[in-house]
Amino acid sequence: MNLLKKMDVNIFDLSKDEERFVGNAFSLTxxxxxxxxxxxxxxxVNGIPQSSFLLAxxxxxxxxxxxxxxxxxxxxxxxxxxxxxMVSTMIEYYKEGIDTTDKxxxxxxxxxxxxxxxxxxxxxxxxxYLDGKSDELCxxxxxxxxxxxxxxxxxxxxxxxxxxxxxxxxxxxxxTVRIGKVRFSSSMRYQSEENDVEVRIDPLDLIxxxxxxxxxxxxxxxxxxxxxxxxxVSINDKIEQNNPHIVGNLGNKKVxxxxxxxxxxxxxxxxxxxTSIFEKFxxxxxxxxxxxxxxxxxxxxxxxxxxxxxFEYIKSHFSDxxxxxxxxxFLGVELADEDHLQALKEKNMSxxxxxxxxxxxxxxxLYKAGFEQNNINVRFAGNxxxxxxxxxxxxxxxxxxxxxxxxxxxxxxxxxxxxxFSTYKETNGKEWADEDLKSILKVLCRSNAGNDIGSSNISxxxxxxxxxxxxxxxxxxxxxxxxxxxxxxxxxxILDLSQGDSSIQNINSERLSKRIFSDSMKMFTENxxxxxxxxxxxxxxxxxxxxxxxxxxxxxxxxxxxKEGAKLRLGITYATQEVSSISKNILxxxxxxxxxxLNNSDETKELKKYYDFSDFTDALIRxxxxxxxxxxxxxxxxxxxxxxxxxxxxTNNKESS
Numbered sequence: 001m002n003l004l005k006k007m008d009v010n011i012f013d014l015s016k017d018e019e020r021f022v023g024n025a026f027s028l029t030x031x032x033x034x035x036x037x038x039x040x041x042x043x044x045v046n047g048i049p050q051s052s053f054l055l056a057x058x059x060x061x062x063x064x065x066x067x068x069x070x071x072x073x074x075x076x077x078x079x080x081x082x083x084x085x086m087v088s089t090m091i092e093y094y095k096e097g098i099d100t101t102d103k104x105x106x107x108x109x110x111x112x113x114x115x116x117x118x119x120x121x122x123x124x125x126x127x128x129y130l131d132g133k134s135d136e137l138c139x140x141x142x143x144x145x146x147x148x149x150x151x152x153x154x155x156x157x158x159x160x161x162x163x164x165x166x167x168x169x170x171x172x173x174x175x176t177v178r179i180g181k182v183r184f185s186s187s188m189r190y191q192s193e194e195n196d197v198e199v200r201i202d203p204l205d206l207i208x209x210x211x212x213x214x215x216x217x218x219x220x221x222x223x224x225x226x227x228x229x230x231x232x233v234s235i236n237d238k239i240e241q242n243n244p245h246i247v248g249n250l251g252n253k254k255v256x257x258x259x260x261x262x263x264x265x266x267x268x269x270x271x272x273x274x275t276s277i278f279e280k281f282x283x284x285x286x287x288x289x290x291x292x293x294x295x296x297x298x299x300x301x302x303x304x305x306x307x308x309x310x311f312e313y314i315k316s317h318f319s320d321x322x323x324x325x326x327x328x329x330f331l332g333v334e335l336a337d338e339d340h341l342q343a344l345k346e347k348n349m350s351x352x353x354x355x356x357x358x359x360x361x362x363x364x365x366l367y368k369a370g371f372e373q374n375n376i377n378v379r380f381a382g383n384x385x386x387x388x389x390x391x392x393x394x395x396x397x398x399x400x401x402x403x404x405x406x407x408x409x410x411x412x413x414x415x416x417x418x419x420x421f422s423t424y425k426e427t428n429g430k431e432w433a434d435e436d437l438k439s440i441l442k443v444l445c446r447s448n449a450g451n452d453i454g455s456s457n458i459s460x461x462x463x464x465x466x467x468x469x470x471x472x473x474x475x476x477x478x479x480x481x482x483x484x485x486x487x488x489x490x491x492x493x494i495l496d497l498s499q500g501d502s503s504i505q506n507i508n509s510e511r512l513s514k515r516i517f518s519d520s521m522k523m524f525t526e527n528x529x530x531x532x533x534x535x536x537x538x539x540x541x542x543x544x545x546x547x548x549x550x551x552x553x554x555x556x557x558x559x560x561x562x563k564e565g566a567k568l569r570l571g572i573t574y575a576t577q578e579v580s581s582i583s584k585n586i587l588x589x590x591x592x593x594x595x596x597x598l599n600n601s602d603e604t605k606e607l608k609k610y611y612d613f614s615d616f617t618d619a620l621i622r623x624x625x626x627x628x629x630x631x632x633x634x635x636x637x638x639x640x641x642x643x644x645x646x647x648x649x650x651t652n653n654k655e656s657s
Contacts, residue, residue: 021154022041022154023041025149030143033124053162055071055154055155060147075122076121126143162197179634180647209591211592215596218629222265226266239490253488256534261497288483307336313470358436360396361437365444373473394411416449417449487533536573562586562590579603592635597620604621613633613635
């Protein structure tokens with residue numbers, strides 16, 4: 001794709017700036033250029049760091065001089081034909097103990113001059129050229145044609161030209177936003193003598209797209225995510241101002257943002273940051289927590305109405321349980337929500353009877369464990385031989401209170417060894433209570449079959465009491481409905497998951513992701529464009545949530561967000577330490593990449609598969625100094641190549657964006 005811009009900076013003037021000349025080409029292909037440079041020219045331009053940008057101009061005036069320039073990235077030193085001879089010469093001098101660094105040494109001028117030359121290998125990133133009709137500057141990500149290398153001269157750009165190269169985007173002037181400044185190396189002695197060049201990105205590249213941030217802990221991933229959130233807020237400001245470029249691409253609905261905050265660093269101020277997302281944008285942020293906290297809405301569900309989700313919470317509470325404990329049997333029972341029960345009732349009445357009875361018995365366990373309820377009634381199959389076993393005449397066929405259902409089940413379980421149940425087994429070839437129901441009744445009655453309640457020294461339902469913190473008896477709309485409403489209004493929603501264990505984190509993350517995805521799919525299929533805004537997901541410590549590298553379940557919600565999210569106006573930004581920890585289906589659909597320090601070659605091997613990151617793999621392992629925090633290599637959707645960048649620090653300065 002060609003990217004057009006007006007010639008506000010004439011990059012071809014660089015070819016006349018001899019102070020920025022660094023060398024001549026001696027080898028050239030469609031992919032690479034090798035150049036000859038020397039110590040004097042390198043020192044003159046304040047050094048040529050690895051991954052820096054150069055421009056190569058063809059200097060033959062008869063061949064369209066100043067009409068095109070090859071954009072180069074410096075890769076590494078390369079041998080030149082005289083290297084072996086120079087090495088031999090140096091070794092001989094070293095053997096003789098002659099100082100080759102002193103200007104007054106015995107090296108002759110010719111030899112010293114010869115020794116100052118070296119070769120550099122460069123990647124050709126593309127071609128800047130003038131459009132023949134409009135005379136506008138264009139960029140193509142390849143080389144249309146090249147000539148003999150002997151007439152190519154290579155220059156290191158000054159600030160204004162480098163700024164033009166780095167920030168050459170298609171679109172309206174002023175639509176890009178600053179994300180940081182160009183940084184080529186960990187060492188900054190020479191670069192500090194050059195003027196800073198800002199790196200700008202098109203914020204539209206982030207909306208509805210997939211963005212990855214990879215790097216070891218404490219390398220600035222969270223700071224970068226906060227900068228991305230900040231730039232998205234700036235988009236909403238432009239929507240309010242009816243900016244024609246933004247509204248033309250996104251519509252007039254603000255972008256909603258939801259942050260799955262595993263460590264609580266977005267919802268709360270912490271030691272490593274000057275401020276949090278909540279503090280900076282408090283007027284437009286809603287915070288939710290899985291545990292009660294001041295200033296946070298609670299992410300609670302009604303365990304009585306949301307049977308399966310509530311049961312998953314209970315399972316997660318006992319996730320470390322091992323052995324054949326009666327609780328383990330209880331956690332393995334089959335339950336069903338009301339919709340499933342009604343569908344089963346039309347197909348298999350016997351299965352419906354057993355499953356509905358087990359589900360009601362489970363609700364009784366919740367009641368005994370102290371889960372509040374609003375006078376709910378239940379209905380299930382009983383009969384005249386069982387309805388009086390408790391000493392009270394209770395007919396569950398007519399509907400009973402939850403307290404009466406408990407009494408009914410206790411009466412049945414306390415008399416389960418009597419003749420009625422043995423006769424039932426002889427007549428029907430199976431027990432009246434299946435294994436699931438027996439497991440539930442043992443927990444409910446805290447006893448074995450035929451014994452008095454609590455007589456077997458079993459804790460039973462009391463073990464569920466710690467899970468009550470996730471329950472609410474309210475009949476109002478669930479928290480995910482409220483969150484979805486806020487996202488549709490363009491708010492930032494932060495889910496503080498730092499106080500829940502990994503199972504609770506997974507449940508809430510998957511539950512909300514599915515709900516938002518389902519709502520967006522409904523709007524898409526019904527063509528409700530007037531209501532359908534963009535929503536951005538942010539996943540910290542994504543390896544805890546996303547499918548692993550070789551998992552291929554395309555029905556997994558995170559895979560679906562990656563593959564189908566674009567058409568549904570859903571974007572995801574995910575951060576983690578390892579490239580190899582993320583599903584290939586997600587990686588292959590990621591358009592924006594922010595890569596900081598990686599500590600092993602296995603990770604860089606994975607990274608090499610994407611864009612031109614192979615040029616940076618050695619440096620990504622090597623740079624690990626704490627002063628390199630925020631030093632990233634970034635590739636965004638609209639950019640044609642990776643740019644090494646020092647990401648700006650997220651601050652509470654309202655004008656920072």
